[in-house]
Amino acid sequence: MAVVDRRQQVLQAATKSFSLFGYKATTMDQVAKIANVGKGTIYTFFTNKEQLFDEILRDMMTEMKMIAEREIRRDKPFFDNLHRVLDALLEFRSEHELFIKLSQENREFGTPQAQEGLDKIESVVLEYIEREVELAIRQGEIKPCDPKIVSVVMFRLYIVLTAELNKTHTPLDKEQIKDYFRLFLAEGLAQ
């Protein structure tokens, strides 16, 4: 069995366990067991638990970035691109599971590593959105505004529509999420 395979096995097992049980409740013994690997093997690829977690987050963000890049057409309007990226991201439930589990762990236990992980994801996503918003402003596609504020609002709107709303409301389907994104961000409520 090649080296890459074992490394990948560990990575997959850890991703599964972090998504299922969160950071704290995931033990290295457990990861080794799921990966069908001796515990020591993990430490030939990753210096420690935190670094393993970090690598998973990095991979997740890389994949999300790839999804976004793949959907963005520079010749198309900003809101077209936004909806296409949104659409593609909404298909990737696996990324969301880890994100949602970390949110939950952070709320319930306040695990610092969960908080740090979420902050890292958020800052990367916000940076990305911010650059796109800046571009859209320069190209006159959207009104002049502070990209920092707009990116935060867009991100929170995404969280509200995909996750928070589900506590009191039946979950929205993909089309509804996109419709409300358009309503609030593009058109506004006013008749």
Add this chain to the structure above:
Amino acid sequence: MAVVDRRQQVLQAATKSFSLFGYKATTMDQVAKIANVGKGTIYTFFTNKEQLFDEILRDMMTEMKMIAEREIRRDKPFFDNLHRVLDALLEFRSEHELFIKLSQENREFGTPQAQEGLDKIESVVLEYIEREVELAIRQGEIKPCDPKIVSVVMFRLYIVLTAELNKTHTPLDKEQIKDYFRLFLAEGLAQ
């Protein structure tokens, strides 16, 4: 000293303590001391700590409702009223202090009573916004949409602009908050 005065003293002292230290860190001995009252006196007006807390929340919500009612002119447009109410509410820092302390307590310690209190406030506010949004839809002032979703989004937008943003951004002043409220809710970003 009249009965009402003592009751009011207790209420004021408790509000102060809850706002300053949160629910859990507020002891009945402390409230009695601040109010210059024997501990037993508190229990002549309030059955227990939770009920005292509840009454304070109720008072707070009543005052917020009064502020809203005072600003709403039924003959004026929806967004006019929205901005006037927002403006008036943003002036009342005292209400916000308790709200912000409870948010913090909930995040840091997960005190159940803090969570319950916040939920209560949220549900009352959401109900209020929902009714207003329904009315605005019926009068054709805003586009047809689910009032439940719109009220949640409006509430979260308020939280983001007044509180969450301050972690990474210099706090917005009242005018900026109103501007962004208009931008996202009324007009939309699209040129």
Add this chain to the structure above:
DNA sequence: AATTGACCGTATTAGTAAAATGGTCAGAAG
């Protein structure tokens, strides 16, 4: 050379005694 799991020191949890807190009420104050 790559892999492993028993092993080590430290961090977390469970268990318990001590302290603090919510709530009561007999008696003091008016």
Add this chain to the structure above:
DNA sequence: CTTCTGACCATTTTACTAATACGGTCAATT
């Protein structure tokens, strides 16, 4: 008699300690 109070009680929370679990290592094994 009515109002108010703080010492008192039962229960919860905290501080301390012993037991367990965990992250990480490395000599032995494949």
